[in-house]
Amino acid sequence: MAPQLSDFYTQCTQCPKQCKINRQNQTGFCGESDKLRIAFAGLHFGEEPLVTVKGGSGTIFFTGCTLRCAFCQNYQISQDGYGKEVSVQEFAEICKKLQNAGAENINLVTGSHHIPFIAEGIKEAKKQGVTVPFCWNSSAYENVEMLELLKGLVTIWLPDLKTLSSDLAKKLFAAPDYPQVATKAIKWMIQNNPMEIKEERDAEKMYSGVIIRHLFMPGKFEETAEVLAWLKENADAKACISLMNQYTPVPFAEDSKKLEARKKALLAIENRLVTPQEDADIQDLIEAYDFDYLFYQELSDDTSWLPDFTRPQPFSNKLAKPIWHA
Numbered sequence: 001m002a003p004q005l006s007d008f009y010t011q012c013t014q015c016p017k018q019c020k021i022n023r024q025n026q027t028g029f030c031g032e033s034d035k036l037r038i039a040f041a042g043l044h045f046g047e048e049p050l051v052t053v054k055g056g057s058g059t060i061f062f063t064g065c066t067l068r069c070a071f072c073q074n075y076q077i078s079q080d081g082y083g084k085e086v087s088v089q090e091f092a093e094i095c096k097k098l099q100n101a102g103a104e105n106i107n108l109v110t111g112s113h114h115i116p117f118i119a120e121g122i123k124e125a126k127k128q129g130v131t132v133p134f135c136w137n138s139s140a141y142e143n144v145e146m147l148e149l150l151k152g153l154v155t156i157w158l159p160d161l162k163t164l165s166s167d168l169a170k171k172l173f174a175a176p177d178y179p180q181v182a183t184k185a186i187k188w189m190i191q192n193n194p195m196e197i198k199e200e201r202d203a204e205k206m207y208s209g210v211i212i213r214h215l216f217m218p219g220k221f222e223e224t225a226e227v228l229a230w231l232k233e234n235a236d237a238k239a240c241i242s243l244m245n246q247y248t249p250v251p252f253a254e255d256s257k258k259l260e261a262r263k264k265a266l267l268a269i270e271n272r273l274v275t276p277q278e279d280a281d282i283q284d285l286i287e288a289y290d291f292d293y294l295f296y297q298e299l300s301d302d303t304s305w306l307p308d309f310t311r312p313q314p315f316s317n318k319l320a321k322p323i324w325h326a
Contacts, residue, residue, distance in 0.1 A: 005116055005117060005120060006024070006034065008115075008116040009022070009023040009024055009033075009034035009116075010022050010023075010024060012028050013143075014112075014113055014114075014115060014116070014143070014146055015028075015029070015030065015066040015112055015113055015141065015142060015143065015146075016066070016141060016142070016143060016175070016177060016181045017029040017030075017066060017175075028113065029066065030064040030065060030066050030112075030113035031063075031064045031065070031079065031081055032063060032064035032113055032114070034117075035085045036062070036085065036086055036087075036088075036091065036114050036117045036118070036121070037062065037063035037064070037083035037084060037085050037086070037326075038060055038061065038062055038063065038083055038084060038086050038091070038094070038324070038326060039061045039062070039063055039076070039077040039082050039083040039084070039309045039314075039325075039326045040059075040060075040061045040077075040309055040314055040322070040324070040325055040326065041058070041059065041060045041061070041094050041097075041098060041322075041323050041324035041325075042058075042059060042098075042320045042321050042322040042323045042324070043055065043056030043057070043058060043059075043098070043101055043102065043103055043320060043321040043323065044056055044057045044058075044059040044107065044315070044319065044320050045057075045318065045319055045320065045321075046305065046315075046319045046320070047059075047107065047158075048158075048211055048240070048242050048295050049203070049204065049295070050197060050204055050205065050206040050211065050240065051104065051105060051107065051135060051156065051158065051206060051211070052104070053104040053200070053201075053203050053204075053205045054104070054201055054203055055102035055103060055104045056102065056103060056104065056320075056321065057103065057104060057105055057107040057135065058095070058098030058099065058101070058103025058104070058105060058106045058107055058132070058323075059107040059109055059137075059320075060091075060094060060095070060098075060106065060107065060108055060109060061074065061077055061109045061110070061309070062077070062083070062108070062109060062110050062111045062114060062118075063077050063078075063081060063082060063083030064077075064078065064081075064083075064110075064113050064114070065078035065079065065110050065112075065113070065139070066112050066113050066139070066141050066142070066175075067139050067141055067173045067174065067175055067178075068173060068174035068175075069139075069162075069172060069173050070171075070172050070173075070261075070262050070265035070266050070268075071172070071247070071249075071250060071266060071269075071271070072250070073248065073250055073306055073307060074109075074110070074307065074309070075250065075252060075254075076307075076308070076309045076310065077110075077309050078110060080254065082309050082310065082326065083326050084326035088117070088120050088121050088124050089124065091118070091121035091124070091125070092121055092124035092125040092127070092128050092130070093128070094323070094324050095121070095122075095125035095128075095130045096125065096128050096129065096130055097323050097324065098323055099129075099130050099131070099132050101321070101323055103132060104132060104205060105132050105133045105134065105135045105156060106122075106125070106130065106132060106133075106134045106135065107135040107137050107158070108134065108135065108136055108137060108154070109137045109138075110137070110138060110139070111136075111138070112138050112139065112141065112142040112146075115142070115146045115147070115149050115150060116146075116149060118150075119149045119150055119153055122134055122150075122153040122154070123153065126153075133155045133156050133206075133207050133208070134153060134154045134155065134156070135154065135156035135157070135158055136150060136154045136156070136157050136158065136159075137158040138158070138159050138160070139159070139160050139162065139182070140159035140160055140161060140162075140181070140182035140185045140186050140189075141173075141175060141178055141181055141182055141185075142181070142185050143181075143185075144184060144185060144188045147185060147188055147189070151192060155193060155196075155207060155208040155209075156193075156206055156207070156208065156209060156210075156211075157189040157193055157209070157210040157211070158210075158211050158213065159182070159185065159186050159189060159210070159212055159213070160182070160212075160213045160214070160215070161182055161183070161186060161212050161213070161214050161227055161230070161231065162178065162182070162214070162215065163178065163179065163217075163223050163227065164179045164183075164223070164226050164227055164230060165179065165223060165226075166178070166179055166180075168220070168223065168268055168269075171265055171267075171268040172265055172266075172268050172269070183230070183234075186210070186212060186234075186235070186239075187234065189210045189239075190210050190234075190235060190238050190239050193208050193209055193210055194208060194209065194238075195208065195209035195210070195238070195239070195240070196208035196209060197209065206240075209239065209240065210235070210238075210239035210240070211239065211240040211241075211242050211295075212231060212235055212239050212240070212241055212242065213242045213243075213244060214227050214228070214231070214241070214242070214243055214244065215244045215246070215247055216243065216244065216245050216247065216274060216278070216282055217247055217269045218247055218269060218270040218271070218272050218273070218274055218275075218278065219269055219270035220269055220270075221278065221281060221282075224243075224282065224285070225285060228241075228243075228285060228286075228289055229289075231291075232289050232291065236289075236291055236292050237292040237293075239293075240293045240294070240295065241291050241293065241294040241295070242294070242295040242296075243282065243286065243294065243295070243296050243297075244297055245274045245278075245279055245282065245296075245297050245299055246274075246297060246300075246305075247273065247274055248273060248303050248306060249271050249272060249273070250306065251306075273301055274299060276299060279299040282296075283296070304316050305319055309326075312325045
């Protein structure tokens with residue numbers, strides 16, 4: 001007999017934290033109960049070109065997270081609980097609205113703690129006529145057994161590979177097992193989702209495949225070098241690489257206790273913008289590895305893209321077009 005949706009929440013082991021908490025009457029490490037909550041949905045124009053294409057990526061930002069990244073730009077929703085409850089039916093309707101607005105895909109951002117619910121929502125959305133690809137945008141801190149529930153429903157995968165250092169992962173993300181968990185999940189994604197990229201309207205569009213993101217953290221060149229070495233061996237020519245240099249100190253608006261904890265965690269890196277010299281060193285590293293398919297951002301000191309999810313338009317107008325807000 002197939003498990004019911006509620007079965008996944010009564011003694012929750014959905015994510016690697018393995019809380020075993022009954023999320024029907026408590027919240028897990030993720031901060032969430034058995035109710036799916038969403039903060040924002042809209043067309044996003046700041047994703048990788050294969051995902052943004054012409055019409056923008058139809059992003060849905062979920063409340064809660066399985067990590068505690070000290071520098072998280074989305075902390076209002078990932079850690080501080082901003083969002084509104086939606087049903088499976090309402091989730092499907094949001095997907096339909098995004099498609100009708102011209103979305104190239106439905107981009108599901110940080111949903112690792114609600115995979116069974118989201119899987120049901122995708123099925124319902126497809127019943128309602130959503131035909132664009134679904135994209136899974138995550139930290140990669142997730143169990144392969146749960147990812148199996150998304151097999152055939154999600155065809156585009158946009159995982160992070162944040163670090164291969166257990167010590168850094170413990171200090172910054174509260175997850176010392178992150179490297180082992182994330183690399184296993186990413187290997188699964190690559191194995192099950194071969195790349196399919198088509199030329200449409202003078203632009204390349206991904207229908208299936210994996211884009212692996214890595215954010216360079218200031219003062220941690222060796223960490224990025226180690227990650228790129230792993231990607232060269234395990235992902236080159238099988239997936240796209242997206243190397244980001246947009247690390248930005250976030251002006252957190254939280255109580256003193258939370259701010260003090262963040263400040264302590266952020267001592268593990270240099271909490272500042274990336275320097276031109278670091279940018280040049282990264283580009284030399286990229287050239288040396290000669291990846292088959294790699295995206296790299298131009299260095300910028302513009303911080304206006306930092307979101308504020310309490311606003312109906314969390315992003316700058318050029319980055320996103322709101323469709324739904326909590």
